[in-house]
Amino acid sequence: MFIQYSMTPEPVTIGPDLPVTEAAAMLSQKSFRHLPVVDEDGRLLAMVTDRDLRSACPSSVLSHDDRAQVLEKVKETRVREIMSTDYVTLHPTSTLDDALLLFKTRSIGALPVVDDQNRVKGIFSLNDMMAAYRRLFGLGEKGSVLVAIEDTEDRPPLGVLVTALERENVVFTRLIRALGEGREPDMLYLRVNTMNIRSVHRIIEQAGFTVHIPVVQP
Template sequence: MLVEEIMSKPTVKLSPSDLIEEALALLNEHTIRHIPIVDESDQVVGILSDRDVRDATPSILEPDQNYQILKHDVSSIMTSPVITVHPLDFIEDIASIFYDHEIACVPVTKNNQLVGIVTEKDLLYRLIQLTGIHEQSSQIEIKVPNKVGVLPHVTRIVSERNTNISSVYVYPYQDSYTEKIIVLRIQTMNPMPLIDELKQHGYEVIWPNIPGLSK
């Protein structure tokens, strides 16, 4: 899945010379957490978060606060430089950027101009969709040897039972280089016959681990 499929557009934006009070109003009006800051050519020069604004905004609970800070430019509190991504980047790469840099959003640029924004919420929602968990289904986790042909064999067993697969993904088993976990989400609320058959073919089903089925 590509970034252009999940990004928000058009996006709210500000220039470096706009005031902090304007940023506060936009965050509240649009119920958003981040605002890209762009120059006159629409190139991203910074990013402003609700936390940046909140930290700079005087508390109504404390007397003698300096409310003049709201008249300062957003450039005084924005984060710069900014990591950006391209609309044709893969969302898996974006997830890695979020994790490695501990950030919660990335502006999306094309030809160096802002075209959208992706937040961690956008990314998480799409990753949930990719797992198929939003559909009525059952999940099966199978420990398999890490070798060619295993995944087609497992999916063929599922297909021969006329069961549709909502999603499939593979991840390493602990720190092993010789074993993998195949996670299947199948469109049935009774996975027990399929689990039994997988075990009869010699596969170790680690979830759900139902006592009494064939080993």
């Protein structure tokens, strides 16, 4: 699945000369936590996060006078003074796998999406990624059930399973092969739309496959 189908398009952007207080007000009024900083042509210069803005604001533990003094200084601070130029980007043709690896290695909550000219086309957040994977795996679809099938060396070809399901008019939307790790065996995960899961289990087993029922060890 490509990022361009799951990103938030045309995100709110700011210029580097915007006062920090205005940027903070924008984030407090919205449901996002990241602001791309762009030049006049919409090309990405940096990123600003709610953490950056909180760090620039006076601490609540300061005295009233000290806090007021710091706040006056903050009002004169521009975004360019706190923005981070150490950013990574995605391209609209990047994949969910690309984004997942960046989220894992960089420990960040959102990634700007830019075109070949570095113009901001969207933003892709952790929430966007979870929503994309929900669609990819069919989570929450009405009547949708996930069936685990043991992926053993002696199982029949997958075509046999597909033919059996289609012959019995079982609607399936995903068939995923997953290599096991540790104590988890290799599996086939089949997502079907059914109100009679026992019937689906019977069709699978008659086709020569084994439905996996986990056993809880005492």
